[in-house]
Amino acid sequence: MNRIEAKMQQLQQAGEKAFITYITAGLPDLEGTKELLKAQERAGCDAVELGIPFSDPAADGPVIQNASYRAICNGINLKNVFSAVEEVRREGLTLPIIFMMYYNTVLHYGVEAFVKKCRETGVDGLIIPDLPLEEQEELQSCLADSEDTILIQLVSPVSGERIPKILDRARGFVYCVSSMGVTGQGADFHKEVMTYLARVKELSKIPVMMGFGIRTAEDVRPMKDVIDGAIVGSHFIQLMEEHDYSIEAAETYCRTFKKELNEL
Amino acid sequence: MNQKAYYGNFGGQYVSESLMNVLAEVDAAFEEAIHDEAFLKQYHYYLRQYVGRETPLYFAERLSGKYGTKIYLKREDLNHTGAHKINNVLGQILLAKRMGKKKVIAETGAGQHGVATATGAALFDMECTVYMGEEDIKRQALNVMRMEMLGAKVVSVRSGSNTLKDATNEAIRTWAKTAEDTFYIIGSAVGPYPYPKMVKEFQSCISREAKKQILEAEGKLPEAVIACVGGGSNAIGMFADFLGETEVSLIGVEAAGKGIETGEHASAMALGAPGVLHGMRSYLLQDEDGNVQLAHSISAGLDYPGVGPEHAYLRDSGRAQYVAVTDAQAMDALMELCKLEGIIPAIESAHAIAYALQYAKDLAAREGAEAAKEKSMIVCLSGRGDKDVNTIADYLAGKGYLN
Known part of the structure; x- marks a missing residue:
């Protein structure tokens, strides 16, 4: 079974909510990224989104844009991130890893070769914000509904009648974007966020995760009955910046969030 | 795959999910407009008398x-x-008005498309914001001034290389946030479908x-x-x-x-x-x-x-x-x-x-x-x-x- 799906199933059986964080690969450096992944596993994160830096991250706000830019300046690319994942898996990490990336990076690597490499190194899922449902065929035909790597579907507050079609293809969990626009705009959720999340929850057979603009577990209290978990990206990067990528700070934040999320 | 979005292997709609319905609305409104005699008459009137x-x-x-x-x-x-930029801007801005949008945004490199958009926005009383890379703003001070004289707000983009491609990224980001009341006027025959088609039609x-x-x-x-x-x-x-x-x-x-x-x-x-x-x-x-x-x-x-x-x-x-x-x-x-x-x-x-x-x-x-x-x-x-x-x-x- 796919690692993300197994994890989600396990949480559902235990009646727990899921917590996922985002980090940009290669910050502060690749060794640091590996240590962060291990720390997040220890702290009880249920999966980690690992951002592959791209020169033109059009779906990201300033925090992740800057992180991405710095990672590129540090020489981080898809190849060396694959190596880091391979190493950290060999060192025993079982935490589900989801690549968050732009489609050009996949195309440039070669779609087939990319999928094969994900399988070999232990990448469990993919989030590609510039690859909407209509453009997924090429990638999905290579992923071939396998248990190794799955494509995570995103839904937005204005998806409307697209929601059932998107859910039809979704595996692992469905990623509900809390607001229009880009990552990291503060907890300024879309005005229709409750109705929309409730609709997705009602239609979805798999867990519903909410992301964009979340900082603390308290931010999602109003939605706790219609979501199965929360994703924190920009805020976590900011926190890491402020604490100089301290492993301890990462662990404390994740442990606290996960605990509070399940006490809401 | 949405076949009509493609020219052979090229084109498509590689945008975030938030924009997919927006693009569908723009496409439907565009198709309706260019088959509407009244719209075409208005567009050709401005091409003749204004351009x-x-x-x-x-x-x-x-x-x-x-x-x-x-x-x-x-x-x-x-x-x-x-x-030639104005040909396309007038077409898109008339479409934006028809769709009930009150604001327009645009990206610009040298400033020509920005100036054309600011011009159209002044003519049709729309609020206009133009995204321009910090480097380009320095190089093209005169065009920045023209846009401002025409009532547009010029936003300096500081990300990546601080040039046109980054200004375009920023315009796309803003659009994804504000598409409910804002129309994005793309200046070249690029972008997600139906933009290449619209630009071709209007040029x-x-x-x-x-x-x-x-x-x-x-x-x-x-x-x-x-x-x-x-x-x-x-x-x-x-x-x-x-x-x-x-x-x-x-x-x-x-x-x-x-x-x-x-x-x-x-x-x-x-x-x-x-x-x-x-x-x-x-x-x-x-x-x-x-x-x-x-x-x-x-x-x-x-x-x-x-x-x-x-x-x-x-x-x-x-x-x-x-x-x-x-x-x-x-x-x-x-x-x-x-x-x-x-x-x-x-x-x-x-x-x-x-x-x-x-x-x-x-x-x-x-x-x-x-x-x-x-x-x-x-x-x-x-x-x-x-x-x-x-x-x-x-x-x-x-x-x-x-x-």
Whole structure:
């Protein structure tokens, strides 16, 4: 079974909510990224989104844009991130890893070769914000509904009648974007966020995760009955910046969030 | 896959889920509008009375004499605001109004599309914000001032390389946030479907007029139609009505910058590989990691790492041919047009002129001087060069240029 799906199933059986964080690969450096992944596993994160830096991250706000830019300046690319994942898996990490990336990076690597490499190194899922449902065929035909790597579907507050079609293809969990626009705009959720999340929850057979603009577990209290978990990206990067990528700070934040999320 | 979003393997809608319904709405509104007599009447009214169309197809007498064939210039430089950009802006802004939007946003590199958008926004009383890279704002202070005089807000973009591609990213981000009341006016034949289609439609007045004009002047179609290509809006407009006339050669001229071999160029067709940027799949300049490479050209309007998807398709299908001209060749052609015809072209358009002169020489060599004299070609003079005077002065003084 796919690692993300197994994890989600396990949480559902235990009646727990899921917590996922985002980090940009290669910050502060690749060794640091590996240590962060291990720390997040220890702290009880249920999966980690690992951002592959791209020169033109059009779906990201300033925090992740800057992180991405710095990672590129540090020489981080898809190849060396694959190596880091391979190493950290060999060192025993079982935490589900989801690549968050732009489609050009996949195309440039070669779609087939990319999928094969994900399988070999232990990448469990993919989030590609510039690859909407209509453009997924090429990638999905290579992923071939396998248990190794799955494509995570995103839904937005204005998806409307697209929601059932998107859910039809979704595996692992469905990623509900809390607001229009880009990552990291503060907890300024879309005005229709409750109705929309409730609709997705009602239609979805798999867990519903909410992301964009979340900082603390308290931010999602109003939605706790219609979501199965929360994703924190920009805020976590900011926190890491402020604490100089301290492993301890990462662990404390994740442990606290996960605990509070399940006490809401 | 949404087949109608594609030109062969190129095009598509590589945007975030938040924008998919927005694009569907724009497409539906566009299709309805261009089949609505009232909309077309209004659009053509403004093209005629405000922009000053139709533009002349000018027979460049001295240039033709010197190069031994009939060279016609499609004078888009005579449009209001000085370039073809306004054709498209008026179409899109009328569409935005029809859709009930109150605000428009645009990206701009050199500032021409920004100025055209600010102009249209003033005319139709829309709130206008233009995204422009910090570097470009420094280089194009005059255009920034024009936009501000026209009532637009110019937002300085500081991310990545601080140029056009980054301004486009920022416009896309803002659009994703505000699409409920904001229309994004894309200036080139790029972006996610239906933008390339819309831009082509609103620029196709260029070839519609030119075809009629050349038939009146010559009684037959030209040998070749030549236009410069950055994203490719004037070129697609210049090609549109000639696509079905297979005996007419269609030639797009990209910027070779300091020379393709130096790596400092803007020729996505020459060396680019298919990739995805700004919502479309097309030829794209990229580095070995798949990051987008900076383009280089003395002409800010051609300084773009990608190219419109229909051009990528026309290249692969062989219907059009794409060539590249260096900064130096373009500047020589620019000076020659000034001296022989009394026309100061935009540096962008000078790229098309440069290749046209080369084409004329080849034609005479291939078919003989007598035969060449009877043949004609049309070059799209997409804009006037007033905006480029500082760049030209620096270039002539041997100071190079900021790119």
